[in-house]
Amino acid sequence: MTPLIGRLVDRRARLRWLHLIIGGALLMPYYLVGTVVVGLYAPDANPFTSLPAQFAAFAHALPMAAVTALLPLARPLSVSAARALCGLAPDRPLADGPGVSRQARARSAAWFTLHVGLGGVISGMTLALVPFAVCVMGLPFFAALRDSPALERSPLLDHTWVLALAPPAGAAMLLALAGCAAAAGALLANRAPVLLGPTPDDRLAAAERRAAELAVRNRLARELHDSVGHALSAVTLQAGAARRVLDSDPEFARQALTAIEETTRRTVGELDAVLGLLRQGADGSDDLAGPGLDALGGLLARCGVPVRYATDGDPGTVPGPVSAEAYRIVQEGLSNALRHGVPGSPVRLRVGVGPRELTLVLDSALSPRPPAARPGGGRGLTGIAERALLLGGATEAGPRDDGVWRLAARLPLHAPAKEPR
Missing domain, CATH: 1.20.5 (Single alpha-helices involved in coiled-coils or other helix-helix interfaces)
Structure with a gap:
């Protein structure tokens, strides 16, 4: 029994209880509007003394709370409170940022309605049951409590056994209240990852x-x-x-x-x-922006290998992004020829500018010796392929039968038009 009571009043249970009390406080404006609505069609019902009128006002308050929780900012506010007070498991993450999609807003509204609904019930029980249980526990010790008009001088109070049972009965009420609060808090903690967790969007x-x-x-x-x-x-x-x-x-x-x-x-x-x-x-x-094909002459002059350069078309008409990527592709191709080619052997570079695409062909003599392995190396051709792929083009690289290593790239001059959604 003692471990169970400890779980009902430990730090996590107290934080969840506080979370529910906050939910009850958030419900109050909607509840007051609900009492006004109930008064319009039931003017004789007092929502502060009539239990049916209170339930009716409560039933009107929840839909209004759900509607206001459809705002995108409702989710980050609810997430902040849940993370701080619900005692969620670390492996059950909640969403970040406002709820933009319809599904996210609907889930946030469902969470807020559940939070204020359970919070209203637990807050009402706390406000009513705590003072009543304390009074019941004090009946054997204070005659003024036994003679209070609220008890109407009940004959049961004349029995000793009734007074003897009053303190444990009051303690049982408080324990039941703690159990209800713990159950409601656990329900919120269980639903939080579902309603406040990340949506597919x-x-x-x-x-x-x-x-x-x-x-x-x-x-x-x-x-x-x-x-x-x-x-x-x-x-x-x-x-x-x-x-x-x-x-x-x-x-x-x-x-x-x-x-x-x-x-x-x-x-x-x-x-x-x-x-x-x-x-x-x-x-x-x-x-x-990076250098483009207009800077290719300087690159060829200082690359460290002799280059035979030929062009077909005007490289100056190539769009800037394509020109910059082409420069890097040629630069990496020259680096490979410098590292792996035959020393002193010339490299042939052909640049062709067509109406729709740019072609690059770089031929270098294939060394008879296998290239020396470099720690962390071997990413140059992968980077070339990625550059071409980003522009919608393609590359080919490999040895040919005539003892030449060829690097060829085709780059569209203009990005393909996107289809309207």
């Missing part, structure tokens, strides 16, 4: 937010891999060449060091542009 919106965040992270990773990775590959080769000829050809070593300085300075600027992705969520802007 909420889960879909959360999944879309996670997908958008993942897309930003993937984009940042691609930009860092293609821009900074290309620069580091070029710097590594230039530094190695300078080290080998430092004593025999100081002029070449000096030129290599100058190229390293220019490459690192330019890469710092590109890194600042890439990190601008991290700021676009704060101000809603996208300040990462």
Whole structure:
């Protein structure tokens, strides 16, 4: 019995009782309006003394409460109170944000109606039963209570056994009240995840937010891999060449060091542009335009490998987003040729601008030696494919029979029109 009583009055039970009392307080404005409505068609009924009139006012109050709870802000207010006072299990999450969809508003209205309905009943029982139980418990000790007009000098009070049973009877009333409050609180806690939990629309919106965040992270990773990775590959080769000829050809070593300085300075600027992705969520802007095909000449001049460049059409007519992605694809293709191709072998690059799509073809000599494995490497071709896929295009990469490694990409010049919903 003692553990059961402890559960009825522990901290969680007290918080749930307080939650119900708050629900009863929220019900009062609706209840007062309900008494006015009852007075219109039953003028002789006193809603403060007549039990049927009280139930009628209560029945009118609940629909009004449900209607007002259809407002979107009703859900976050109810969720805050439930999280603080209902003692919910950690594995039963509640929804965040206002209820926007029709299903979310309907569930919020159902929860609010249940909360104020049970809260009104428990609050009424608390206000009426607590003082009555205390008076019953005090009957054996205070003659003024036994002689009060409310008891009308009942003959039962003349019996000793009645007075002896009065204290345990009053305690039983309080215990019953605590049990009712605990049961109502447990019911609310059980229904909270159902009525205040995320709806399918909420889960879909959360999944879309996670997908958008993942897309930003993937984009940042691609930009860092293609821009900074290309620069580091070029710097590594230039530094190695300078080290080998430092004593025999100081002029070449000096030129290599100058190229390293220019490459690192330019890469710092590109890194600042890439990190601008991290700021676009704060101000809603996208300040990462990036270089395009108009900057391809500079890339080819400093990439570290000889390139035979041919164009078909005017690259200057390519839209900005497509041009920027094409630049990164060429940059990563040159990085692969730099790392895995035959040293000193020229790379052939063809850029074709058609009426509907841009084509990129990059051929490099296939090294007879297998490429050296790099810890954490191997994401370049995946990033190229992702860039093309985001624009609605496609890429192909692999060895050919003539000993050439070919990277080919097709990028639509204009995004396909979306069908109206």
